[in-house]
Amino acid sequence: xxxxxxxxxxxxxxxxxxxxxxxxxxxxxxxxxxxxxxxxxxxxxxxxxxxxxxxxxxxxxxxxxxxxxxxxxxxxxxxxxxxxxxxxxxxx
Amino acid sequence: xxxxxxxxxxxxxxxxxxxxxxxxxxxxxxxxxxxxxxxxxxxxxxxxxxxxxxxxxxxxxxxxxxxxxxxxxxxxxxxxxxxxxxxxxxxxxxxxxxxxxxxxxxxxxxxxxxxxxxxxxxxxxxxxxxx
Numbered sequence: 001x002x003x004x005x006x007x008x009x010x011x012x013x014x015x016x017x018x019x020x021x022x023x024x025x026x027x028x029x030x031x032x033x034x035x036x037x038x039x040x041x042x043x044x045x046x047x048x049x050x051x052x053x054x055x056x057x058x059x060x061x062x063x064x065x066x067x068x069x070x071x072x073x074x075x076x077x078x079x080x081x082x083x084x085x086x087x088x089x090x091x092x
Numbered sequence: 093x094x095x096x097x098x099x100x101x102x103x104x105x106x107x108x109x110x111x112x113x114x115x116x117x118x119x120x121x122x123x124x125x126x127x128x129x130x131x132x133x134x135x136x137x138x139x140x141x142x143x144x145x146x147x148x149x150x151x152x153x154x155x156x157x158x159x160x161x162x163x164x165x166x167x168x169x170x171x172x173x174x175x176x177x178x179x180x181x182x183x184x185x186x187x188x189x190x191x192x193x194x195x196x197x198x199x200x201x202x203x204x205x206x207x208x209x210x211x212x213x214x215x216x217x218x219x220x221x222x223x
Contacts, residue, residue, distance in 0.1 A: 009218055084137055089201070091177070091205075
């Protein structure tokens with residue numbers, strides 16, 4: 001299935017603004033993150049600490065709904081979903 | 093709304109002045125000339141940011157009984173002294189207008205997917221949001 005990835009701010013500088021990725025049907029958010037880390041090794045350094053723990057300094061939205069991390073790592077993905085990844089917001 | 097051109101404060105304030113509203117309170121955020129900062133770059137997840145702004149405005153109307161609320165946020169490249177964000181709230185009385193204006197800007201900073209990068213001679217640095 002195809003997933004649209006959108007990245008913003010520091011994550012855009014790693015992933016680019018927008019891309020389509022092809023992942024196996026039945027994949028979840030965690031599978032997608034692993035896939036992206038394989039394509040873009042810098043993403044792994046941004047998402048994980050030196051000891052391999054998931055940092056809390058990032059936000060993922062699935063079809064413009066914010067996911068809770070790490071609880072929603074198992075959230076199922078569907079064809080044509082839009083997944084956005086970005087650091088904590090800092091507008092205003 | 094999110095705008096990539098200069099925010100027209102006169103236009104927003106003009107719309108908020110109305111004999112039905114007794115009090116108008118505005119918050120205007122400006123690019124500050126901190127040491128080494130030459131300007132600001134603002135990025136937005138437009139669709140999600142607009143949805144969240146709409147929700148915040150609806151919440152403010154429901155909580156504070158506002159008669160008028162408008163929010164305009166700049167994106168793109170801004171110079172020192174340019175307006176980043178304008179929040180204008182109008183109500184029958186000042187207390188609700190002040191409270192609503194503070195609520196809207198606080199929630200915007202906490203929830204709306206937008207980011208600021210301070211531009212310096214060395215390049216730029218992203219302003220840290222709260223994790």
